[in-house]
Amino acid sequence: MLDARTLVNAAVDYLRRNPDELVKAAINAAGLRFGVPLAALRFLSSQATLPKKAPRDIDIGSAPPAIRVSLSIDAMGTPVRASAAIRVDEIDLSPGSMRIGLRLHDVKLALLGESDAPVATLIKSGALDLSKPGNLLKFLPKRPAAIVEAEGDRIVIDLMNVPKIASNAALRRALAIVTPVVNVRAVETDRDHLYVALRASPRGLPRALAAIRGR
Numbered sequence: 001m002l003d004a005r006t007l008v009n010a011a012v013d014y015l016r017r018n019p020d021e022l023v024k025a026a027i028n029a030a031g032l033r034f035g036v037p038l039a040a041l042r043f044l045s046s047q048a049t050l051p052k053k054a055p056r057d058i059d060i061g062s063a064p065p066a067i068r069v070s071l072s073i074d075a076m077g078t079p080v081r082a083s084a085a086i087r088v089d090e091i092d093l094s095p096g097s098m099r100i101g102l103r104l105h106d107v108k109l110a111l112l113g114e115s116d117a118p119v120a121t122l123i124k125s126g127a128l129d130l131s132k133p134g135n136l137l138k139f140l141p142k143r144p145a146a147i148v149e150a151e152g153d154r155i156v157i158d159l160m161n162v163p164k165i166a167s168n169a170a171l172r173r174a175l176a177i178v179t180p181v182v183n184v185r186a187v188e189t190d191r192d193h194l195y196v197a198l199r200a201s202p203r204g205l206p207r208a209l210a211a212i213r214g215r
Contacts, residue, residue: 010043032185032200035193038062057081065188066105072112078119079112084133088187090156095176098159104133105153176211180204 014037015021021037028035038060045058055071062068063085070083083106090101107130109123122128129135134150137143145163149156160166185199 006047010040014039028195032198033195034198035195037193038067038189039192041194062189062191062194063106064190066103067189067194068106075119076117078115078117080119080123081108081110081112083108089154091184091187093175093179093183095172095179096160098165098175099148099156100159101149101154101156103153104155107131107133173211177208180207180211 018037025035041060045060050056053074055073057072059070060067066085066087068083068085070081072079072081074080085105087103087105088100089103090099092099109128109130111120111123114120132152134152134155137147137150137155143150145161146157146159147155148158148161165171181201181204183199183201184196186195186197188195188197
């Protein structure tokens with residue numbers, strides 16, 4: 001786990017090398033648009049302590065407006081390098097839903113070493129249609145509960161379908177207070193940043209106040 005001093009030192013060093021970041025942040029904040037340098041995400045992924053079976057060697061880049069991610073995973077006992085450009089095309093946050101629509105492009109799988117496992121055979125044969133990863137997920141016998149739609153190059157997840165998240169009363173109350181007045185409009189990238197654009201809705205203020213009062 002990263003300690004606070006490491007994070008602060010890394011942030012100060014980044015701002016020292018990129019002094020214009022503060023000006024960009026102020027301009028974007030005025031338009032309810034907040035950016036995180038991709039360099040910061042790469043630093044966090046390289047420093048984080050991950051579980052044994054978690055993805056390794058994570059590399060983060062951009063293919064605007066998508067974010068490009070490549071990582072090494074264990075696919076049913078077969079070491080694989082996977083990469084894709086991921087574009088967020090839908091976000092719906094509310095007390096009852098955390099729905100996110102994703103478009104996956106330029107999906108690639110490469111074996112890390114020789115293997116005769118079934119997954120390796122499929123990759124070698126080219127039988128997998130990686131241009132439509134949603135179709136592959138749609139027919140998985142044990143599809144994760146969070147995946148609510150999968151078709152073509154599009155995958156939709158709803159984190160509220162995960163029992164531990166759905167049963168988190170504090171999270172649901174926070175969403176009930178915040179989402180009526182502020183919600184996420186878009187998630188996108190440029191060459192060096194990942195941006196989250198927000199949408200303000202003053203008309204939702206009565207609902208937010210009612211949630212604060214616990215009604």
